[in-house]
Amino acid sequence: MNEPSWEPVPYTLDLADGILALHRRAWGELEITRAEYHRWQYQENPAGPALSTVARERNTGELIGQFGAIPLRASINGEPQIAALALNVVTDPAYRRQGVFARLGHAANGQMAKAGIAFAFALPNENSFPGFVRHLGYHHVGDVPLLVRPVNVRRLVARRLPLPGLGALAAALSRPFAPPLPGSAPPVDDVTVVPVERFDSAFDVFWQRICRRQRVMVVRDAAYLEWRFRQIPLRRYFPFQAVVADDLAGYIVLRRAEILGMRAGLVVDFVVDPASGERVGVALLAQAAAHFASENVDLLASLMLPHVPEYGLLRRTHFWPVPRPLLPQRFRLVARGGPVVRKLEHWFLTMGDYDLA
Structure with a gap:
């Protein structure tokens, strides 16, 4: 099986501009395409920097996908833990239906495990919900009214x-x-x-x-x-x-x-x-x-x-x-x-x- 033209890499601060460009290509001009919002969400979180995984083109360095995640301090039975909220999951329109979501999600699971994340959660949209449950080991806990x-x-x-x-x-x-x-x-x-x-x-x-x-x-x-x-x-x-x-x-x-x-x-x-x-x-x-x-x-x-x-x-x-x-x-x-x-x-x-x- 041929290797894809892209590779999964962990989020680092120097990738911020590439992530913002990816967001704009996928969603247009929204809050999450603004540098100050990205900095607040990915870098200024009191629980720590983002745990996102991105897909990077091997030849050009362009970012073509992201499985976003941010750490959150959580409580389980009153005891402090570190959780992760999955968010900003996106694939460049030109790369959809090529397994980007699943591969990035598995890489993100590994990154969260290394970071000591006790549990991860999300409220995915209609498009990404099946992938979370079928491919990434997430359980459908229930619907929030x-x-x-x-x-x-x-x-x-x-x-x-x-x-x-x-x-x-x-x-x-x-x-x-x-x-x-x-x-x-x-x-x-x-x-x-x-x-x-x-x-x-x-x-x-x-x-x-x-x-x-x-x-x-x-x-x-x-x-x-x-x-x-x-x-x-x-x-x-x-x-x-x-x-x-x-x-x-x-x-x-x-x-x-x-x-x-x-x-x-x-x-x-x-x-x-x-x-x-x-x-x-x-x-x-x-x-x-x-x-x-x-x-x-x-x-x-x-x-x-x-x-x-x-x-x-x-x-x-x-x-x-x-x-x-x-x-x-x-x-x-x-x-x-x-x-x-x-x-x-x-x-x-x-x-x-x-x-x-």
């Missing part, structure tokens, strides 16, 4: 079914299930919600309190949250914290984004200390609703697993799980590692753990 709170039902319906009068009728019928967003957040007893100016040591203390609430979690301490939500270029997040008796009891991170032509208010990350009671989550979601009321959004959206308390809080505040036939895409969680990470009920996962949100 997308929850949506309709806000501007008239506009949502008009965009999907542009029939005269249908939007107004749908808005009237849906009012009991999709009430308008309040202009301000009502007070909740003993809970103070304020913007996060900086993720400080209070978030380290909070993380230590909650790190055992689910068996598999990405570490959410101050260093991670500051990198993920405040140091990121080209995006703006709005984090809020809930304080009870001078102690941090939960937080929420919000972002507005355009998705499929709709103005969406994203609940990107949402974590509460169950010991503080449901009122903390209620107060944070009320703040989210008030924040997005002035943003002219069509809907609010969040990813959340049904077995965690935050899911119930979202449901109480008019978020509805989207039926599979209506999903813009399935959010399939795949993982490669020991038995603990292969069960969906062990996980805590939000949009914040997904690189596109």
Whole structure:
């Protein structure tokens, strides 16, 4: 069998320009084709530099494929581990159907093993999902529900079914299930919600309190949250914290984004200390609703697993799980590692753990 004209090589800093050029050829002008975003994601991560594997043409040195991966500090049963999030998987259009994905994926598995990665996970798209499961040893852990709170039902319906009068009728019928967003957040007893100016040591203390609430979690301490939500270029997040008796009891991170032509208010990350009671989550979601009321959004959206308390809080505040036939895409969680990470009920996962949100 003839050797391909390319070879797999580990990512190094000097390959950054070639990776950006590959991204532009495959996807056009997006965030991940910008040098400052690449530097943040691949080089400034507090868990360490990227563990990506790239395909390089032997003769020209041009990069024609990538199996991207970044390390993340994680917790399994409350014990610190290093995990990897697979992302930015891409093959140059001229080299597709030549086994680039599978060969790079196997090389990436070896690179992660050498780096001491305890487990790897991803939320692949429809095209790459079969390859992860069939060829690379990833297990389909399960689907993560997308929850949506309709806000501007008239506009949502008009965009999907542009029939005269249908939007107004749908808005009237849906009012009991999709009430308008309040202009301000009502007070909740003993809970103070304020913007996060900086993720400080209070978030380290909070993380230590909650790190055992689910068996598999990405570490959410101050260093991670500051990198993920405040140091990121080209995006703006709005984090809020809930304080009870001078102690941090939960937080929420919000972002507005355009998705499929709709103005969406994203609940990107949402974590509460169950010991503080449901009122903390209620107060944070009320703040989210008030924040997005002035943003002219069509809907609010969040990813959340049904077995965690935050899911119930979202449901109480008019978020509805989207039926599979209506999903813009399935959010399939795949993982490669020991038995603990292969069960969906062990996980805590939000949009914040997904690189596109």
